[in-house]
Amino acid sequence: MAETAAPQKEIHQFNVSATWSGDGTGCGRLRLPEGDLQIPIGGSKKLGGCGVGANPEEILLGAVAACFLNTWAIFLRKLNVAYSEPAVRVSGDLGADPAGGYKMLSATIRALVPRALMLEQKAPVEKTLQLAEKYCITSKVARAAMPVVVEIEEV
Numbered sequence: 001m002a003e004t005a006a007p008q009k010e011i012h013q014f015n016v017s018a019t020w021s022g023d024g025t026g027c028g029r030l031r032l033p034e035g036d037l038q039i040p041i042g043g044s045k046k047l048g049g050c051g052v053g054a055n056p057e058e059i060l061l062g063a064v065a066a067c068f069l070n071t072w073a074i075f076l077r078k079l080n081v082a083y084s085e086p087a088v089r090v091s092g093d094l095g096a097d098p099a100g101g102y103k104m105l106s107a108t109i110r111a112l113v114p115r116a117l118m119l120e121q122k123a124p125v126e127k128t129l130q131l132a133e134k135y136c137i138t139s140k141v142a143r144a145a146m147p148v149v150v151e152i153e154e155v
Contacts (some may be wrong), residue, residue, distance in 0.1 A: 027052045030059070047102070057094055061107060064148070065090040067138035068109050075128040075135075081121055087112040089153070106146050109139065110153040118154055125152070 018041065020028035027042035027050045043049015044057060054062070069088050076083050089110040097103035111129055118125060133139065133150050142148050 025050050061090045061092050063138045064142050068132055068136045071136040072132035075131040079124050079128050081124045081128055104146055107148045109150045112153050112155045115154045
């Protein structure tokens, strides 16, 4: 009897590269090959960095925002909620790490939802946000390290 191979799980690999010039007050470039992008990077001035380009804290919050928004848009379409230009604001609190240095203590994702849409479709909007929270890859990773809260901000 021939053995059948177990189905292989689908794996997607993503890669970025970065270069840096100088010490901790220097600056660098982050290269994202899929979109053929280069982003200037540097430490936050608040933390003694050069303040040029995106800092790691913003990049982390930006990754959460991009993933959550992309995932939310998928569920808005799947649940037939007519919101063609969804938007979010993500904030994070950075504080002292007992082990030394700093760490991100928490993040808040604010889904910006028009008041009229909330009046007309509150339950479906809330459902799309619950699904986005459940399935967003990056916010799941962030949630493993800190509290991540999703709030609705009516606009």
